[in-house]
Amino acid sequence: MDRLHCEINRRPYVRLTSLEPEPKCTTVRYRDMEGIDEQASAMWKRHLERDDSKIVDLFTGQLRSSLHCSVCSHYSTCFDVFCDLSLPVPKRSATGGGSLRECLDLFTQEEKLDEENAPMCERCNRRTESTKRLTIQRFPQVIVMHLNRFAMSRYMVCRSTVCVSFPLTSLDMGPYGPVDCGPVLYDLYAVCNHSGTVNMGHYTACCLENDGSGWCCYNDSCVTPISENQLQSAQAYVLFYQRRK
Numbered sequence: 418m419d420r421l422h423c424e425i426n427r428r429p430y431v432r433l434t435s436l437e438p439e440p441k442c443t444t445v446r447y448r449d450m451e452g453i454d455e456q457a458s459a460m461w462k463r464h465l466e467r468d469d470s471k472i473v474d475l476f477t478g479q480l481r482s483s484l485h486c487s488v489c490s491h492y493s494t495c496f497d498v499f500c501d502l503s504l505p506v507p508k509r510s511a512t513g514g515g516s517l518r519e520c521l522d523l524f525t526q527e528e529k530l531d532e533e534n535a536p537m538c539e540r541c542n543r544r545t546e547s548t549k550r551l552t553i554q555r556f557p558q559v560i561v562m563h564l565n566r567f568a569m570s571r572y573m574v575c576r577s578t579v580c581v582s583f584p585l586t587s588l589d590m591g592p593y594g595p596v597d598c599g600p601v602l603y604d605l606y607a608v609c610n611h612s613g614t615v616n617m618g619h620y621t622a623c624c625l626e627n628d629g630s631g632w633c634c635y636n637d638s639c640v641t642p643i644s645e646n647q648l649q650s651a652q653a654y655v656l657f658y659q660r661r662k
């Protein structure tokens with residue numbers, strides 16, 4: 418996708434000139450919280466000045482990372498572009514499965530950072546206990562969500578086999594967006610599956626045909642129609658959702 422983007426970038430030459438580096442973070446004081454949307458828009462505009470293509474039109478969104486210092490209550494906010502979200506997969510529950518909603522809740526839940534792991538607080542001028550939270554500031558047309566099944570255990574990388582259920586239609590991403598953004602609905606159109614282990618495996622894809630004939634499974638040279646209830650499996654690895662018009 419990066420390569421494709423580079424080839425069709427509408428601003429291919431900007432990268433060659435030595436512009437000042439794109440700032441990653443902006444600091445927003447608490448009383449300026451209303452200014453956040455404007456800052457996000459400004460950061461987005463800056464991104465488009467260098468990276469602007471059909472790939473960006475379709476797949477790029479903007480994440481907002483809010484950091485709150487627990488000592489002095491200083492807030493800072495960073496904006497980052499993303500082309501996919503890598504979601505943590507919940508540990509196996511009593512029912513043996515999880516849901517995409519749980520993965521998204523884990524991804525956006527407030528995270529406590531202790532002094533060692535927190536960034537510098539600009540006001541305290543040292544590392545302090547902080548909380549961090551990720552939300553989606555700008556929704557892409559196509560949201561690509563990667564179920565991060567690979568986790569480091571003490572000695573090796575493990576692959577989680579928890580079956581994560583996901584809605585085929587009307588996934589509401591609104592709760593993970595800006596406050597009061599209302600429902601933001603997405604419909605599933607493709608799933609990338611991975612079977613096997615960390616070191617070796619096989620990829621297949623399930624895609625919704627746009628001639629209305631339903632879902633097909635693409636397995637190397639073999640294409641077979643499948644039913645909707647075959648989509649949900651422990652092999653589901655990357656989900657492709659299209660925003661509803």
Ligand SMILES: [Zn+2]
Binds near residue numbers: 491545
């Ligand atoms: Zn502080």
